Amino acid sequence: MKSAGIASRGLVLTGVMVCQRPITGLRRLQGERGGCVEEVQRREPVTEPAGLCRAASVRAFEAVSTARGPGDTITLNDGNQMPILSLGTVGIVSIADAVLTPAVTYAIESGYRQLDTAAIYRNEVQVGNGIAEAINRGVVSREDLWITTKLHPNVTSREGVVPAIRESLERLQVDYIDLYLIHVPFNLFDAPDHDIVNIWKGMEDAKALNLTRSIGVSNFDINQINRILNETDTVPAVNEIEVNPTFSNVDIVSYCQKRSITILAYAPFGFMVQRPFVLYDPPLSTFEEPILRQLARKYGKIPSQIFLRSLVDRGIVPIPRSTNFRHIVSNMNIFDFQLTSEEVDAIIQLNVDDKVYSFDPEPLEAMMSYYGYPNYHGFWSKPNSLKLTINHSSSGLRSRLDDGQSLALMKSRTLVSNQE
Structure with a gap:
C-alpha cells in the first residue's frame, strides 16, 4: 500500500514520498469585491493582524510542513495527488446562481485548486459554471483543478452509480471527476436493495471507465470502512468527515490515516460560526478560544487560520466554505507557518465530541x-x-x-x- 504524504519538491521526508505540482494561472487578487448576497457575521476580525510569522520551534509533522500553498498536494493511496486545501460549496440553493458561481471563479483566481460539491447540494451546475468561467479566462486548464463530488444518497445499488456520475459530469461540464465519493453510508431512503459494498463496486466500475480518477467515501465509520476493506478490491482513497474544534474525531482520523486513507474535513469551523439549523443549545465555541488567540498572536495570523493550519499539520485536507471574497483569501493564507506538535495537541483538546451535522x-x-x-x-x-x-x-x-x-x-x- 502506498504511503500518503504532502507533496513538495520531490523529497522524501519521514518516509513519505512528496513532490510538487506547479500552480499555473495563479493570480492573487487583493481587497474585497463588493456586493455579496450573503453577509457573514464572523466572530473575529477579518483583517489579518500585522507582523511577521515566526517559525515553529519544533518541526513536528515534518512532511506536512512543506505545504506552501493551496495547490500543493497530498499523495493518495492510489498515487493521485490531491490539493491540500479545498473550497466547500454546500449552501442555500435559492441563491447559488448569484453567490456561488462568482465565488468559485474568484477562488480559482486566488489560488484554490480543489473544489468540493455533491449531487444532493443541487449546485453542480453553478460550480461547473464557475469552473468554466475560470478556464475561459485562461486562469487555469481543467488539468490544473481537482474536482470532488459525491454520489446522491438515492443511488442504492451498483447499477445506479455509473449513470449518476455521468449526470454529475454533465452538470459540471467536465469529462471526468477527480474524486467521487459515496456521500453517506446510511440507507436514508429505506431502499430494500441498499448495500454499501454493492454501491462501492459501482464506484469501482466508474473508475474503471475513467469517469473518475479516485474514489472514496464520506461519513463512514470504522465498521463501514472495514466492510469495504474486507469485501472489495479497492481501498478508499479518501474519507470525508466532519472535523472541527468541538469534534476532533481523533479515532476515525487515526484509523483512516494508519490505512493510508486521506481525511477531507468538512465544517472545519464547527460552532465557531453561526449554525441556524441546529435544534439544540450548541457548545460554546468561538474564535476567542484562548489557545487560538495565543497562537494567532504568536504567528501573526487570525484564529480561523490557526485552526485550518492545525488540520493541515494533522495531515488532514480542510474544506472551508465561504462565498465572501475576503474569507476565501484569508482561509487560503495558512501556508507560511507551521504549528508545533504540542500546539496541535492543545487545539485537539478543545474537543467535546459535539458535531454540527447529524443524520438523525x-x-x-x-x-x-x-x-x-x-x-x-x-x-x-x-x-x-x-x-x-x-x-x-x-x-x-x-x-x-x-x-x-x-x-x-x-x-x-x-x-x-x-x-x-
Whole structure:
C-alpha cells in the first residue's frame, strides 16, 4: 500500500514520498469585491493582524510542513495527488446562481485548486459554471483543478452509480471527476436493495471507465470502512468527515490515516460560526478560544487560520466554505507557518465530541430545509418527525414548527453564516 504524504519538491521526508505540482494561472487578487448576497457575521476580525510569522520551534509533522500553498498536494493511496486545501460549496440553493458561481471563479483566481460539491447540494451546475468561467479566462486548464463530488444518497445499488456520475459530469461540464465519493453510508431512503459494498463496486466500475480518477467515501465509520476493506478490491482513497474544534474525531482520523486513507474535513469551523439549523443549545465555541488567540498572536495570523493550519499539520485536507471574497483569501493564507506538535495537541483538546451535522431525522430535516433541499419521499420523513418550514430573507431567518414545538434557538439566529 502506498504511503500518503504532502507533496513538495520531490523529497522524501519521514518516509513519505512528496513532490510538487506547479500552480499555473495563479493570480492573487487583493481587497474585497463588493456586493455579496450573503453577509457573514464572523466572530473575529477579518483583517489579518500585522507582523511577521515566526517559525515553529519544533518541526513536528515534518512532511506536512512543506505545504506552501493551496495547490500543493497530498499523495493518495492510489498515487493521485490531491490539493491540500479545498473550497466547500454546500449552501442555500435559492441563491447559488448569484453567490456561488462568482465565488468559485474568484477562488480559482486566488489560488484554490480543489473544489468540493455533491449531487444532493443541487449546485453542480453553478460550480461547473464557475469552473468554466475560470478556464475561459485562461486562469487555469481543467488539468490544473481537482474536482470532488459525491454520489446522491438515492443511488442504492451498483447499477445506479455509473449513470449518476455521468449526470454529475454533465452538470459540471467536465469529462471526468477527480474524486467521487459515496456521500453517506446510511440507507436514508429505506431502499430494500441498499448495500454499501454493492454501491462501492459501482464506484469501482466508474473508475474503471475513467469517469473518475479516485474514489472514496464520506461519513463512514470504522465498521463501514472495514466492510469495504474486507469485501472489495479497492481501498478508499479518501474519507470525508466532519472535523472541527468541538469534534476532533481523533479515532476515525487515526484509523483512516494508519490505512493510508486521506481525511477531507468538512465544517472545519464547527460552532465557531453561526449554525441556524441546529435544534439544540450548541457548545460554546468561538474564535476567542484562548489557545487560538495565543497562537494567532504568536504567528501573526487570525484564529480561523490557526485552526485550518492545525488540520493541515494533522495531515488532514480542510474544506472551508465561504462565498465572501475576503474569507476565501484569508482561509487560503495558512501556508507560511507551521504549528508545533504540542500546539496541535492543545487545539485537539478543545474537543467535546459535539458535531454540527447529524443524520438523525429531526436535525437532518432542519438542515435540509435550511439549505432548501427538496423533501424527497422517504428521505427523512418519519412518524411524528419535525415539520420545519423556513423563509429566507435579507433581514434574517424566520422559522416555525407546524406541530407546535418550540425552536427558541433558531428564531434568534439570522441568516449570516456563509463560512464553514
